[in-house]
Amino acid sequence: MRVTQNMLSNNMLRNISNSYETMGKYQEQLSTGKKLTKPSDDPVSAVKGMSYRAQLTEIEQYERNMNEVHTWTENTDAALDETTGALQRLRELAVQASNGTYEEGQLKNIGAEVSQLKDHLEDLANTEVNGKYLFNGSDTKNQPVDTGATPSKYPNNTDEVRIEVSKGIKVDVNVKGESIFSEKLFDDLDKFINNLNGTGTGNMEESIADLDGHINNTVNERADLGARMNRIEFIEQRLDTQKVAATDMLSENEDAELEEVITKLKTQESIHRAALSVGSRVIQPTLVDFLK
Structure with a gap:
């Protein structure tokens, strides 16, 4: 040629x-x-990159869900801590009033403090965070307790609030208000106040026993919540590991x-x-x- x-x-x-x-x-x-500026540079790597990005997007959504989980559990735990403190103070007052040395006026003064603690417990039962009531199950838009209403209102929604924190894994983030802020709690407090004011038919020993039961219920519910919070921490650590791994794979594939x-x-x-x-x-x- x-x-x-x-x-x-x-x-x-x-x-x-x-x-x-x-x-x-x-x-x-x-x-x-970047090694890839358009899919035609390496179609196989481009497809892998789409998969890695989808995985990262999913993990980031779970991280946002985790923020919601922490909001629920931490505020619930704080409310239960205050509830335990209030109930313990009520028990102290019941023990104090049961020694038989207080006069009628002094017992009424104790009753006034008990009334204030009762109102405080009602406020705790109606704990609201970001427009959601924490102790009314899935009915988060309506307050669970209103002792001033006719008839009085108490928690009646026992549905669980579940948030997905990993693929196929949902955790319960709420504590059922019915188990702590029940109608019995406020009835027992009213009976306690009536006894202090001299208008009741019970005695202080019964009030102490009632308060012991309510304290135990609160402690048990808080322990259960603590166990869930520990599990949530482990899941969060796994999410962090998955995010690092997916980021590394994406970097190795494209950077x-x-x-x-x-x-x-x-x-x-x-x-x-x-x-x-x-x-x-x-x-x-x-x-x-x-x-x-």
Whole structure:
């Protein structure tokens, strides 16, 4: 086959164009820090990248769910802590009033404090965070306790509030108000107050026993909540591990190794300069040069 000057020139121009394209690819990788700028660069890696991103998006959503979980559990735990303190103070007052040395006026003063603690327990039962009542099951828009209403209102929704914290894993974040702020609790407090005011038919020993039962219920519910909070911490740690792993896989799949890219770019620049040098010699001779 006869090789002409035109063929040499075309081959040279094509190779130089390819060299520019290669250098452009390396320069783009350096400027973006990514090996892939479009799916056609590596279809298989592009599909993997979509999968890794979907996994990261899912994990980030679970992390946002975790924030909601912490809001529920931490505020519930704080409310139960105050509830336990109030009930213990009520028991102290019951023990104090049972020694038989207090006069009628002193007992009424104790009754006034008990009334205030009763109101405080009602406030705790109606703990509201971000527009949601914590102790009324899934009916989070309506307050669970209103002793001033006719008839009085107490927690009656026992549905669980469940939040998904990992794929296929949902945890209960609420404590059933019925088990702590029940109608019996407020009835027992009213009986206690009536006894202190001299209008009741019971005795202080009964009030102490009632309060012991309510304290035990609260402690048990708080212990159960604490166990769930411990489990939530383990799940959160696993999410952190999964996020790091997915991020590393995505980085390995798409991020450019800058040292390697710089080396390739320098090598390609040397090749390109050599190609230009050779090309200048190929296209330099003309018919006039041969006629001289």
